Amino acid sequence: MTKADSQPILHKSRAERAAANLPGDPAQSGFDWSTYRQWIDGLPGGGINIAHEAVDRHVAQGHGADEALRWLGRDGARRTFTYDDLKRETDRFARLLTDLGHGKGVRVFALLGRVPATIIAALGTMKAGGVFCPLYSAFGPEPVRARMTIGEASVLVTTTADYARKVQPWRSDLPSLRHVLLTDGAGAEPEGTIDLGAALAGTASDFTIASTSPDDMALLHFTSGTTGKPKGAVHVHEAVVAHHATGRLVLDLRPGDVFWCTADPGWVTGTSYGIIAPLTNRVTMMLDEAEFDAARWYQTLEREQVTVWYTAPTAIRLLVKAGNELPSRHDLSRLRFMASVGEPLNAEAVIWGREVLGHPFHDNWWQTETGGIMVANFAGMDVKPGSMGKPIPGVEAAIVAIEGEKVVPLTGAMVTGQLALRPGWPSMFRAYLGEAARYAACFRDGWYLTGDLARRDDDGYFWFAGRADDVIKSAGHLIGPTEVEACLLEHPAVAEAAAIGIPDERAGEVVKAFVTLRQGQVPGEALSRELLGHARKRLGAAIAPRQVEIRADLPRTRSGKIMRRLLRARELGLPEGDLSTLENPA
Ligand code: ATP
Ligand code: MG
Numbered sequence: 001m002t003k004a005d006s007q008p009i010l011h012k013s014r015a016e017r018a019a020a021n022l023p024g025d026p027a028q029s030g031f032d033w034s035t036y037r038q039w040i041d042g043l044p045g046g047g048i049n050i051a052h053e054a055v056d057r058h059v060a061q062g063h064g065a066d067e068a069l070r071w072l073g074r075d076g077a078r079r080t081f082t083y084d085d086l087k088r089e090t091d092r093f094a095r096l097l098t099d100l101g102h103g104k105g106v107r108v109f110a111l112l113g114r115v116p117a118t119i120i121a122a123l124g125t126m127k128a129g130g131v132f133c134p135l136y137s138a139f140g141p142e143p144v145r146a147r148m149t150i151g152e153a154s155v156l157v158t159t160t161a162d163y164a165r166k167v168q169p170w171r172s173d174l175p176s177l178r179h180v181l182l183t184d185g186a187g188a189e190p191e192g193t194i195d196l197g198a199a200l201a202g203t204a205s206d207f208t209i210a211s212t213s214p215d216d217m218a219l220l221h222f223t224s225g226t227t228g229k230p231k232g233a234v235h236v237h238e239a240v241v242a243h244h245a246t247g248r249l250v251l252d253l254r255p256g257d258v259f260w261c262t263a264d265p266g267w268v269t270g271t272s273y274g275i276i277a278p279l280t281n282r283v284t285m286m287l288d289e290a291e292f293d294a295a296r297w298y299q300t301l302e303r304e305q306v307t308v309w310y311t312a313p314t315a316i317r318l319l320v321k322a323g324n325e326l327p328s329r330h331d332l333s334r335l336r337f338m339a340s341v342g343e344p345l346n347a348e349a350v351i352w353g354r355e356v357l358g359h360p361f362h363d364n365w366w367q368t369e370t371g372g373i374m375v376a377n378f379a380g381m382d383v384k385p386g387s388m389g390k391p392i393p394g395v396e397a398a399i400v401a402i403e404g405e406k407v408v409p410l411t412g413a414m415v416t417g418q419l420a421l422r423p424g425w426p427s428m429f430r431a432y433l434g435e436a437a438r439y440a441a442c443f444r445d446g447w448y449l450t451g452d453l454a455r456r457d458d459d460g461y462f463w464f465a466g467r468a469d470d471v472i473k474s475a476g477h478l479i480g481p482t483e484v485e486a487c488l489l490e491h492p493a494v495a496e497a498a499a500i501g502i503p504d505e506r507a508g509e510v511v512k513a514f515v516t517l518r519q520g521q522v523p524g525e526a527l528s529r530e531l532l533g534h535a536r537k538r539l540g541a542a543i544a545p546r547q548v549e550i551r552a553d554l555p556r557t558r559s560g561k562i563m564r565r566l567l568r569a570r571e572l573g574l575p576e577g578d579l580s581t582l583e584n585p586a
Pocket of ligand 1: 223224225226227228229230231340341342343344345363364365366367368369388450452464466467559561
């Protein structure tokens with residue numbers, strides 16, 4: 001039995017379908033990229049600028065007084081910005097860059113975390129025609145240095161403490177870095193830095209947006225580094241067409257929504273859907289400075305009356321782990337739509353969402369390279385728990401086999417192959433910075449190869465199977481780790497699971513699984529044996545793990561993804577590779 005036929009389908013009511021921004025089957029919608037292009041404004045003269053679509057357009061259309069950004073500080077502070085406020089602040093930032101002598105193409109890095117200055121720097125940079133690159137604020141000096149060097153940073157926006165610890169010691173090695181702007185400057189800045197607040201206060205608050213073309217570079221995003229060294233993916237202004245359309249069709253955003261994307265702006269989700277898509281869709285977007293905390297999150301959902309919520313499997317698993325009593329104390333009736341991205345979302349988590357929070361989590365799939373959501377469970381579509389849904393209208397996705405230079409679509413139901421996309425969507429990455437050969441290798445025979453394995457069922461739903469790098473080859477079977485992990489996650493004792501292949505004389509490789517337990521579960525031989533038995537019964541002996549190791553935690557990237565490559569390297573005594581993105585490098 002495969003996952004596709006072992007789970008109940010969560011049907012949507014006729015009213016739910018009719019209310020969705022994309023009612024019915026996406027494949028029948030008739031939408032395509034030319035439709036989406038009409039949903040954005042564009043600059044006079046035919047250009048496109050992301051910041052214009054996100055901010056200035058709404059002000060020009062009389063919506064300047066609408067609430068754009070609602071920020072929750074770590075310590076209980078709360079600040080709101082209207083679209084008028086954002087226009088003024090981003091104009092000032094853009095003008096400051098210009099006054100400092102920077103022009104089109106200026107590379108502005110931010111090392112700030114979830115604070116309004118990150119949003120203002122991002123949009124202000126794009127207004128000036130520059131390129132914005134967010135860095136995850138918990139990075140230490142080395143990952144910061146590596147990324148700023150590859151990206152040839154010209155400006156850095158950060159705090160005094162982060163500058164002193166993570167940048168100052170090596171700054172003289174990066175001559176391209178001309179200005180460092182400190183958000184907490186207090187008049188006694190270290191040499192070579194500028195107090196951003198004071199500089200902005202002396203800057204005029206009007207600015208004419210640079211006439212950027214659709215193909216001008218706007219964003220530089222580094223991948224999570226789950227499978228190796230992070231790559232710098234280049235994105236252009238035209239990407240906003242995809243951000244806006246997927247915000248509307250997949251996240252079901254509409255003016256008046258209070259939208260909370262929990263991703264950090266240091267990752268692509270936190271920019272595409274934590275800044276751009278919500279603002280272009282004229283919603284009120286939330287930004288919470290604090291780290292994950294189950295009680296705080298439920299309080300926030302209730303108190304801020306969040307209507308649309310976009311989060312990740314790591315957080316959802318932690319919420320499940322925290323139990324059902326906590327959410328029962330909160331009124332979550334304003335929530336209308338919940339979505340998840342970043343890792344496989346197991347069926348139990350989707351169903352838990354519906355039972356405990358009132359809605360299923362709608363899984364969707366994309367990657368730094370695609371710039372925006374490509375495959376999704378839409379609000380107006382039945383959900384098959386465990387599936388990542390269907391391609392967005394306008395995106396052609398296929399399951400393929402790679403045979404030398406040929407890419408052969410596999411049309412059979414539930415056949416595992418590489419997930420491939422037909423290039424040409426607007427938010428497609430245009431380069432891996434400084435790695436031309438690597439970029440070229442992603443494209444073959446008219447397809448973009450995602451590096452992920454998946455299957456498609458008879459109804460056109462896609463099912464994630466694992467990363468091509470993580471695939472396990474056992475006695476002639478290709479085993480995607482996701483299938484093994486999803487099976488272990490069905491067991492009530494298991495909180496998280498990761499499956500890898502280890503060498504075996506007879507089978508080539510066999511599966512080994514690592515799990516962490518839910519609260520109150522007792523590790524031990526008996527439980528390991530029970531998990532092995534459960535897996536064998538559900539998956540069959542050929543696919544089931546031979547060993548299950550219970551651990552206190554699993555290695556993960558700072559963006560929250562389980563690093564199977566590291567489990568494997570440690571198991572086999574192989575080199576561990578790049579660890580700059582490991583959550584606990586110690
Ligand atoms: P690197 O490319 O550096 O190894 P990464 O692939 O984790 O890191 P991202 O671009 O942040 O970097 O992540 C995209 C990847 O995350 C996808 O290619 C896929 O493997 C995984 N992913 C994203 N969404 C989903 C999903 N809904 N289900 C399963 N996997 C997902
Ligand atoms: Mg990747």
